[in-house]
Structures are given as structure tokens and as C-alpha cells.
Amino acid sequence: MYEELRSELKKRKRRITAQREMILKIFLESKGRHLGVEEVCRELLDRNIRISKATVYRAVELLVDLGFLRRLNFGDGIYRYEIVDRSEVESHQHVICRVCGKIKEINSEMVKKIVSEISEKTGYIIENHDLKFYGLCPDCKRRLSGG
Ligand SMILES: [Zn+2]
Ligand SMILES: [Zn+2]
Numbered sequence: 573m574y575e576e577l578r579s580e581l582k583k584r585k586r587r588i589t590a591q592r593e594m595i596l597k598i599f600l601e602s603k604g605r606h607l608g609v610e611e612v613c614r615e616l617l618d619r620n621i622r623i624s625k626a627t628v629y630r631a632v633e634l635l636v637d638l639g640f641l642r643r644l645n646f647g648d649g650i651y652r653y654e655i656v657d658r659s660e661v662e663s664h665q666h667v668i669c670r671v672c673g674k675i676k677e678i679n680s681e682m683v684k685k686i687v688s689e690i691s692e693k694t695g696y697i698i699e700n701h702d703l704k705f706y707g708l709c710p711d712c713k714r715r716l717s718g719g
Contacts, residue, residue, distance in 0.1 A: 580638045591623055592631050596640060599655040606644055606652040606666075606675050646704065648673065663700065669709035671716070676709070 577596055598615045599607065607615070609629045616623055623631075632653055635641040641653045646668050652675075665683055667676045683703060691698045708716065 577635075577638070577640060580640075584638070589631075591621075591627070592634065594619070594621060595628065595631050596635060596655075599635075599641060599653065603655055603657075604677060606646075606654050608650045608652045610650075612653075646673075646675070647706075665703045665705065667705045667707065669712055670706050671708060671712040674709045674711075 577593065581592070594616065595612060598612060602615070609625055609632060612628050612632065613623070613625055616628070632641060633643075636643050636653065640656060642656050644652045644654060644666070646652065646666070664677045664679050667678055668674070683701075687698050687701060690696070
């Protein structure tokens with residue numbers, strides 16, 4: 573992954589910085605999580621690295637442009653990012669708790685069927701889709717029902 577990053581950056585004549593590498597590493601180590609810029613800053617601080625939010629934001633957006641990260645918007649006004657697993661053939665869907673914001677990843681057979689149906693009907697090659705489900709996670713459901 574780092575080698576890939578290095579060659580991508582070189583191709584685009586962008587300087588590979590230790591910062592960018594470290595940010596990518598944080599995402600690699602937190603696979604399945606969906607980090608906002610604020611959380612990336614916190615993770616960096618845990619490693620005793622102090623980088624301004626603006627710098628982290630720019631680095632993260634660059635990694636999106638290069639195809640290493642995917643930008644996600646769960647409607648709470650915060651951009652979150654996740655690592656793009658290039659070996660991942662099918663994209664996954666997100667289930668978001670509207671109370672605590674916990675995000676679960678799912679891989680629905682039904683969605684696969686929908687994608688191939690849309691592809692058939694429209695003649696398009698479907699390369700990407702963005703499907704989100706909102707509701708209550710089991711913890712919040714239990715808490716709110718007073719159980
Ligand atoms: Zn919840
Ligand atoms: Zn995800």
C-alpha cells in the first residue's frame with residue numbers, strides 16, 4: 573500500500589511526506605471504521621504527532637483524489653473517510669444509528685441483485701453506489717426502551 577502511494581504521488585509530482593504516509597497508516601489500521609478529520613487528528617496526537625486540522629484535511633482529500641480513501645457523508649455535516657480496499661470487488665453498504673452515530677457495514681445480496689437489475693435495465697456499467705440505512709442500533713434501542 574505504501575509503495576503504491578509513493579508511486580502514485582510521484583506520478584503526480586506530489587511530495588510524499590511522512591505525514592501523508594502516517595495518515596494512510598491510521599486508516600489502514602482502523603479498517604471498518606469511518607474517521608472524520610477530527611478523529612484522524614486525535615489518532616495522530618495519540619502517536620505524538622501534532623498536525624493542524626487544515627493540513628490533515630488537505631492530506632485526506634489528496635488521498636481521496638488518489639483513490640486510497642473514500643469520502644462518506646452520513647448527513648451529520650461531517651465528512652468521514654474510509655480506506656478503499658482495492659481487492660474488494662463489491663462495495664458495501666452502511667447502517668447508521670441516528671442516536672449514537674455508530675456505523676455498521678453490511679454486504680447485502682439484495683443490493684447486488686438491485687445493481688445488476690439496474691445495469692440490465694439501463695445498459696449502464698454500475699461502478700459505484702451509495703446506499704445508507706438510518707435507524708437505531710441495538711444498544712440505543714435497548715437504552716431507549718428502558719431495558
Ligand atoms: Zn446507537
Ligand atoms: Zn464503510
